[in-house]
Amino acid sequence: MSKLVDNFGRQMDYVRLAVTDRCNLRCQYCMPAHGINIVPRQELLTFKEMYRLIRVLTELGVNKVRLTGGEPFVRRDFVGFLEMLSYNDLLDAINITTNGALISHHIDKIEKLEKVKNINLSIDSLQRDKFAKITRRDVFPEVYKTFELLEQSSLNLKLNVVVQSGFNTDEIVDFVKLTRDKNVAVRFIEEMPFNGKGQRDMKENWTFNKILNEVKTVFSVDEIQSEKSSTSRNYKIDNHLGTFGIIPAFTRTFCNDCNRIRITSTGTFKNCLFDDGVFNLRDFIRKGASNNDLKELFLYLVKDKPENGFIAEANRKKGNVSESMSTIGG
Numbered sequence: 001m002s003k004l005v006d007n008f009g010r011q012m013d014y015v016r017l018a019v020t021d022r023c024n025l026r027c028q029y030c031m032p033a034h035g036i037n038i039v040p041r042q043e044l045l046t047f048k049e050m051y052r053l054i055r056v057l058t059e060l061g062v063n064k065v066r067l068t069g070g071e072p073f074v075r076r077d078f079v080g081f082l083e084m085l086s087y088n089d090l091l092d093a094i095n096i097t098t099n100g101a102l103i104s105h106h107i108d109k110i111e112k113l114e115k116v117k118n119i120n121l122s123i124d125s126l127q128r129d130k131f132a133k134i135t136r137r138d139v140f141p142e143v144y145k146t147f148e149l150l151e152q153s154s155l156n157l158k159l160n161v162v163v164q165s166g167f168n169t170d171e172i173v174d175f176v177k178l179t180r181d182k183n184v185a186v187r188f189i190e191e192m193p194f195n196g197k198g199q200r201d202m203k204e205n206w207t208f209n210k211i212l213n214e215v216k217t218v219f220s221v222d223e224i225q226s227e228k229s230s231t232s233r234n235y236k237i238d239n240h241l242g243t244f245g246i247i248p249a250f251t252r253t254f255c256n257d258c259n260r261i262r263i264t265s266t267g268t269f270k271n272c273l274f275d276d277g278v279f280n281l282r283d284f285i286r287k288g289a290s291n292n293d294l295k296e297l298f299l300y301l302v303k304d305k306p307e308n309g310f311i312a313e314a315n316r317k318k319g320n321v322s323e324s325m326s327t328i329g330g
């Protein structure tokens with residue numbers, strides 16, 4: 001089996017696939033209050049096309065897929081796609097990132113899908129009013145109910161918390177306190193400029209060290225071994241059931257063993273989150289490309305993966321990073 005290896009010897013075995021650019025929330029760090037120009041439905045990959053792309057990638061050594069959006073559960077019959085994807089015998093894990101507002105009545109069914117193991121729930125505040133200020137939607141009760149249901153389920157739960165200067169930095173300690181009695185992994189993520197406007201003015205720059213020091217003002221923490229290619233540096237606190245971690249997503253200190261490639265909901269292939277797209281797979285497929293054509297293409301494209309996110313950003317052709325994360329999938 002040929003493997004997807006770039007010019008730096010890194011093997012790509014993890015694909016992040018966005019199933020839609022639509023979302024039911026309007027998070028300030030992701031898109032403007034009025035939303036984004038969503039694409040016409042026919043420009044989105046179909047579930048069949050997505051299944052085929054994942055199948056071809058798994059025949060090149062990819063064994064893990066993360067499904068993102070927009071909000072994946074906004075797409076009709078998303079759970080049907082999970083069932084379809086579960087039939088791919090080369091896939092070890094199907095992971096999902098969701099904002100949790102639409103998932104609670106699907107949890108029982110998802111739990112039965114063996115390959116669906118990890119759910120990342122985006123929740124940036126534990127206070128209803130602040131949650132509504134950040135997401136511009138008053139759905140905190142639904143999301144918190146989802147949090148409780150997932151915590152009690154057999155699925156591995158991570159909480160994605162984007163640390164936003166001027167919004168939720170006063171809750172960092174509260175989120176860590178959750179790990180005392182709950183078996184949950186809290187992941188603090190540095191804010192990025194993928195918000196439909198570009199880098200916003202921030203009074204303070206909440207990067208990795210500042211977030212860690214904030215936690216250390218209250219807790220004594222021990223670093224724990226993270227998985228290879230993990231973007232998160234993880235910590236535990238004595239007598240806490242759960243753990244917390246910090247993802248230096250903007251300071252990009254984890255690129256040396258990056259194992260990720262991305263496919264957007266319109267079929268754009270990305271070698272790096274910070275590049276502006278290297279090839280449109282949807283058009284290639286719809287023009288009649290075979291699976292072997294796709295394999296040759298993936299092997300060729302991955303060779304050019306930039307060494308790190310800073311080089312990827314510097315090589316952009318469409319100007320500075322400003323596109324909404326909802327068009328990429330995170």
Ligand code: SF4
Binds near residue numbers: 254255259273
């Ligand atoms: S910034 Fe790019 S190279 Fe670095 S870890 Fe992310 S995707 Fe990989």
